[in-house]
Amino acid sequence: MSETPSAPNELEHERQYVAGLYHRLDELRAEKMEQLAAIRRSHSAGSHQNRSERDAFATMYEDRLAQLNAVDERLVFGRLDLDDGEKRYIGRIGLSTEDLQRLMVDWRAPEAGTFYQATAFERQGVRRRRHLILKGRNVQAIEDDVLDYTMLEDEPELQGEGALLAALNSKRTGQMSDIVGTIQAEQDRIIRAPLSGTLVVQGGPGTGKTAVALHRAAYLLYTHRERLKSAGVLLVGPSNAFIRYIERVLPSLGETGVVMSSLGQLMPGITATHEEDPATAEVKGRLSMAKVVARAVANRQRLPIGPRKLNVEGTILTLTPRQVQRARDKARATGKPHNEARVTFVKILLRELTEQMTEQLEESAGAGNSTDRAYLAEDVRSARDVRVALNLCWMPMTPEKLISDLFSKPGQLEAAAPELTDRELGLLRRSADAPWTEADVPLLDEAAELLGELDASAGRENALREEQRKRDLANAESAIANTEGFLEDSGAHGILSAEDLADHNAVGEARLTAADRAAVDRTWAFGHIVVDEAQELSAMQWRLLMRRCPLKSFTVVGDIAQTSSAAGASSWQAALDPFVGERWTLEELTVNYRTPAQIAEAAVRMANAAGLVVSAPKAVREGRWAPFIDEVPDGGLVPRLLQTLPEDLDALDGGLLAVIAEDHRLPEVRRALTEVYGQRVGSGAGGLEQDIVVTSPREAKGLEFDGVVILEPSELLTAAAGKVGDLYVAMTRPTQRLRLIAAEGIPAGIPEEES
Ligand SMILES: Nc1ncnc2c1ncn2[C@@H]1O[C@H](COP(=O)(O)OP(=O)(O)OP(=O)(O)O)[C@@H](O)[C@H]1O
Numbered sequence: 001m002s003e004t005p006s007a008p009n010e011l012e013h014e015r016q017y018v019a020g021l022y023h024r025l026d027e028l029r030a031e032k033m034e035q036l037a038a039i040r041r042s043h044s045a046g047s048h049q050n051r052s053e054r055d056a057f058a059t060m061y062e063d064r065l066a067q068l069n070a071v072d073e074r075l076v077f078g079r080l081d082l083d084d085g086e087k088r089y090i091g092r093i094g095l096s097t098e099d100l101q102r103l104m105v106d107w108r109a110p111e112a113g114t115f116y117q118a119t120a121f122e123r124q125g126v127r128r129r130r131h132l133i134l135k136g137r138n139v140q141a142i143e144d145d146v147l148d149y150t151m152l153e154d155e156p157e158l159q160g161e162g163a164l165l166a167a168l169n170s171k172r173t174g175q176m177s178d179i180v181g182t183i184q185a186e187q188d189r190i191i192r193a194p195l196s197g198t199l200v201v202q203g204g205p206g207t208g209k210t211a212v213a214l215h216r217a218a219y220l221l222y223t224h225r226e227r228l229k230s231a232g233v234l235l236v237g238p239s240n241a242f243i244r245y246i247e248r249v250l251p252s253l254g255e256t257g258v259v260m261s262s263l264g265q266l267m268p269g270i271t272a273t274h275e276e277d278p279a280t281a282e283v284k285g286r287l288s289m290a291k292v293v294a295r296a297v298a299n300r301q302r303l304p305i306g307p308r309k310l311n312v313e314g315t316i317l318t319l320t321p322r323q324v325q326r327a328r329d330k331a332r333a334t335g336k337p338h339n340e341a342r343v344t345f346v347k348i349l350l351r352e353l354t355e356q357m358t359e360q361l362e363e364s365a366g367a368g369n370s371t372d373r374a375y376l377a378e379d380v381r382s383a384r385d386v387r388v389a390l391n392l393c394w395m396p397m398t399p400e401k402l403i404s405d406l407f408s409k410p411g412q413l414e415a416a417a418p419e420l421t422d423r424e425l426g427l428l429r430r431s432a433d434a435p436w437t438e439a440d441v442p443l444l445d446e447a448a449e450l451l452g453e454l455d456a457s458a459g460r461e462n463a464l465r466e467e468q469r470k471r472d473l474a475n476a477e478s479a480i481a482n483t484e485g486f487l488e489d490s491g492a493h494g495i496l497s498a499e500d501l502a503d504h505n506a507v508g509e510a511r512l513t514a515a516d517r518a519a520v521d522r523t524w525a526f527g528h529i530v531v532d533e534a535q536e537l538s539a540m541q542w543r544l545l546m547r548r549c550p551l552k553s554f555t556v557v558g559d560i561a562q563t564s565s566a567a568g569a570s571s572w573q574a575a576l577d578p579f580v581g582e583r584w585t586l587e588e589l590t591v592n593y594r595t596p597a598q599i600a601e602a603a604v605r606m607a608n609a610a611g612l613v614v615s616a617p618k619a620v621r622e623g624r625w626a627p628f629i630d631e632v633p634d635g636g637l638v639p640r641l642l643q644t645l646p647e648d649l650d651a652l653d654g655g656l657l658a659v660i661a662e663d664h665r666l667p668e669v670r671r672a673l674t675e676v677y678g679q680r681v682g683s684g685a686g687g688l689e690q691d692i693v694v695t696s697p698r699e700a701k702g703l704e705f706d707g708v709v710i711l712e713p714s715e716l717l718t719a720a721a722g723k724v725g726d727l728y729v730a731m732t733r734p735t736q737r738l739r740l741i742a743a744e745g746i747p748a749g750i751p752e753e754e755s
Contacts (some may be wrong), residue, residue: 014079014132014139017089021076021104022137024095029068036061067093067254074134076104077163077181078115081128090115092180093254107180108222116188123147131163131181165621168593171655172706172735174693176246178253179211190587191216195224195528198584200572201557204617205603205732206594209557210702213530214246216555218253220528231527232514233258234548238533239274240264242702246532257515259526263537264438266544267445268520270400274698275437278566280427284439285538285567287578288419293446295416296406297338301328301345301394310353310385317356317380323349324393331394337452338397345394354380398454399447403440408432439567442540448522449547525550533702534558538567539578546579556584561607561614562701563725589617594704596623599738602750603731609749610717614728625651627731628739629746637665637711638672640741645673648707649692651737655706658693660730662715669711670694697726700733707737714744 039058076091094106105112118126129145143163164182183191190212193199203209217235221228235250237243240262250258264272275281283289308319331345354377361376380386406412407430414425436444518524529549531537535558537545546552556576560569569575576584592600597619604616632640641659648657659669673681673692682690693705697716708730710716716727727747731738740746 011139011142014130014142018076018132018134018137018139021089021091021095024097024103025068025072025075028095029065032061032065032068036065063256066256070251071254072137073252074181075137077132077134079130079132080115080118080126081130083125083127088112092252106222108219113188113192116183117185118147119185133163133166164593168621168735171652172704174245174656174690175248176210176214178215178249179208180215180253183215184208184591186589186591187212187215190589191219193587195220196551196553198552198554198556198576198580200534200576200584200586201555201589202559202572202586202615203557203589204559204592204615205562205729206592206600206619206704207589207617208591208593209559209589210246210532211249212589213532213555213557214249215253217258217528217530218250218255221255221257224527228527229257230514231525232518233528233530234518234526235260235530236266236532236545237262238536238701239699241699242533245703259515259519261519263541264441266541266548267399267441267448268522270436270441270444272436272438272441275439277427281437281439281538282566283420283424283427284437284443285540285565287539287543289443289540290446290543292417292420293403293406293443294450296402296412297397297447297450299412299415300338300397300402301332302392303328304389304393308389310383310389312353312357312383312386313379315357315360317353317360317386319349319353319389323352327352328394337450338394339454340452342394342396346390349390350377350381350386353386396454397451399444399451402447402451403443404432407434439538439540442538442544445522445544445547446540524548527551528553528555530555530557532557533562534569534575535560535563536565536568536701537575538565539575541567542575542579552580552583554584559615561612561725562729588615590615592617592619594735595619595732596621596625596734596736598623598626599734600732602627602738602752603728605749605752606731606747607728607749610727610747612725612728623736625737626752627750628737629751630739630741631746632741632743634743637741637743638669641669641709641711642672642676644709644739644741645676645692648709648737648739652707654691655736656691656693657707657709658695658700658703658705658733659709659711660695660697660700660716660733661711663696665711666694666696697730701729704733704735706735707739708734709739709741711741712744713740713742713750714747717747 036058039054039061042054071092074092076089078090080086080088080090082088088111089104090107090112091104092107093104094102094109095104096102107115114124114126115129118124118129126147129147131143131145132139133141133143164184167179167182179187187208190199190201193216201209201212213235217233221233235258237246237260243260243262247260250256250260264274275284303321303324304319306321310317310319327345327348330348331341334341334344336344354373357376357380358373406416407428410425410429413428417425417428420428518526526549529545531545531554534556545554556572558569560571563569572584572586595603600616600619604614607614628644630640630644645657659673661669670681673694677692680690681692681694710727710730713727713730716730740750
């Protein structure tokens with residue numbers, strides 16, 4: 001049902017139309033630049049309010065300009081020919097002529113939906129769907145799906161097969177790109193699903209879950225702009241490497257307002273490392289840890305063992321356990337978090353101690369000789385003994401201090417976690433200065449929730465100010481870049497620095513977007529949260545995310561079979577039940593767009609042989625190569641890698657190659673490869689710019705490469721705490737070629753004859 005029109009006049013027609021679209025884009029850019037420059041020229045004049053209004057306009061123009069600049073590549077990618085004769089062009093944004101004649105429809109608009117959804121079975125008024133394949137600003141080729149006849153097939157229909165296969169076969173760059181021109185019908189249905197509720201998207205490797213999650217975020221922001229602009233959208237991924245891998249997709253879709261965070265960054269101000277020990281991560285991830293943290297907080301509200309003598313300016317007062325208990329009960333009854341309820345606790349006891357002091361002084365000075373209560377209250381409040389005693393009973397506390405003490409002081413841990421075994425307690429113990437890990441983040445968040453603000457204003461305001469300054473600088477830089485031509489003409493080029501402009505623009509909080517504010521505010525309630533690789537989340541991580549979106553509007557994408565974290569999910573039902581019960585819907589993606597059939601099938605056979613039930617998506621294409629299997633003698637892994645690498649690199653012809661192995665092998669592999677390939681070798685997360693990447697299976701999660709070499713695959717099978725996720729993940733990363741080098745035997749199922 002695909003036809004490629006050869007008629008040169010068709011191509012010529014499209015070239016002219018597309019040139020017209022770019023012309024309009026350039027006009028709009030020039031217009032916005034002129035408006036921005038005019039605002040800047042008049043900037044310093046007028047009242048504070050005038051300046052604020054101009055700032056608001058400047059921000060609006062800058063945002064629009066940034067969007068217009070971001071959509072240049074593949075501005076338009078499709079055309080629909082409709083029954084009524086209309087020819088509707090579909091592109092990254094909507095464009096109209098000056099007198100509002102529509103030139104191109106935004107891919108997220110309802111009128112563009114049929115571009116992705118129409119099939120030969122259900123034409124939805126579409127006669128022909130045309131894909132435009134651009135290089136730079138020029139139309140290189142066109143490819144048509146003709147839908148105005150019925151064609152029955154059993155296979156799932158691929159739309160724009162030529163354009164799709166061209167995209168799938170293109171070399172990987174180490175950064176994900178958008179799929180807006182070739183979204184398939186089953187993906188589109190998910191992208192355009194309603195905003196409310198929790199939607200789970202389950203799909204095997206390479207089915208486009210990440211792509212769908214990102215396009216859905218862009219779609220929701222477009223369709224529910226008002227609501228989501230003020231509340232913000234949060235996108236959570238497994239690691240910083242993953243966030244770097246996907247970070248260009250949303251800007252390329254014209255959206256910059258999404259907060260992207262890895263699991264280690266979910267608590268503003270804390271940068272956490274990976275939790276190395278899976279058993280420790282598993283214990284920290286249990287839902288029952290919420291109770292442990294709650295007990296740890298309650299244990300910081302203590303009763304003295306007996307009456308305590310306090311010296312206030314030479315007068316001896318007594319603080320009794322009973323008094324403390326009464327004050328504690330009242331403070332707890334306020335229902336406020338620890339640090340805020342402490343205010344009540346302290347107020348009650350200071351009042352009682354001041355009364356005691358008044359009575360004692362009046363007694364000793366004789367009746368009728370009244371003392372000034374205000375002075376006495378101040379004496380009591382500032383007395384060292386009183387401060388120490390009240391702090392011992394109810395210490396103001398930061399989340400970091402609470403959790404650090406909990407894990408580094410054995411007595412505190414035992415008191416707070418009576419349900420844990422000695423072995424589990426041992427797993428949690430750590431030194432006070434150990435770095436924070438991803439598994440600590442939900443515990444810190446839980447603590448922050450129960451403790452409340454230490455000083456309700458300080459921390460957040462500083463963070464906001466810092467964030468504001470960063471944004472002002474970035475805005476100023478882009479404003480200067482965008483108006484370069486104008487500045488040159490006016491002779492101002494080079495005179496104005498981004499810092500000057502940022503200072504000039506600083507107008508307080510008003511200019512921060514919701515996303516800026518949300519990124520630094522732990523208590524921010526997002527309008528929607530998208531979670532990728534969601535199978536890895538522990539119950540405590542889910543608990544944290546649920547707090548960040550009280551409306552429970554979630555898009556959850558992942559693959560249960562790829563779970564490698566010991567704290568991760570074994571079923572969506574089990575993972576979500578504590579938080580949303582049955583109120584979630586499941587969608588499945590069934591086509592593998594990444595991995596060639598021969599490789600995907602070997603991965604599935606391996607998983608099945610290891611006892612893992614995996615959904616086996618149908619691969620869209622055959623590859624050129626079946627997996628290469630090299631069995632070598634002991635000590636032969638790296639020599640064989642060095643021997644085979646030239647052939648693999650040659651075959652990939654400049655493509656991206658990853659060597660995946662367990663952590664303990666990585667230094668040796670890196671050393672050996674760097675000796676031969678020097679700067680071409682990058683490591684793990686930071687290495688995606690290089691064409692040879694050496695990485696662990698964990699860091700490769702969610703990423704893809706043209707070629708993959710796995711060293712000692714059986715090790716990846718056993719390392720993942722009894723789960724086969726890691727080897728399954730590693731085997732499904734390549735888009736072209738897979739090689740397995742093994743000294744300890746090839747895991748069952750991989751060679752075809754065993755199947
Ligand atoms: N409709 C499409 N058009 C073009 N490319 C697509 C399409 N759908 C998916 N792809 C490509 O397929 C590859 C796999 O997609 P993606 O990474 O989103 O899959 P995934 O399901 O998240 O995989 P995994 O779970 O294995 O990490 C990517 O290169 C993506 O760009």
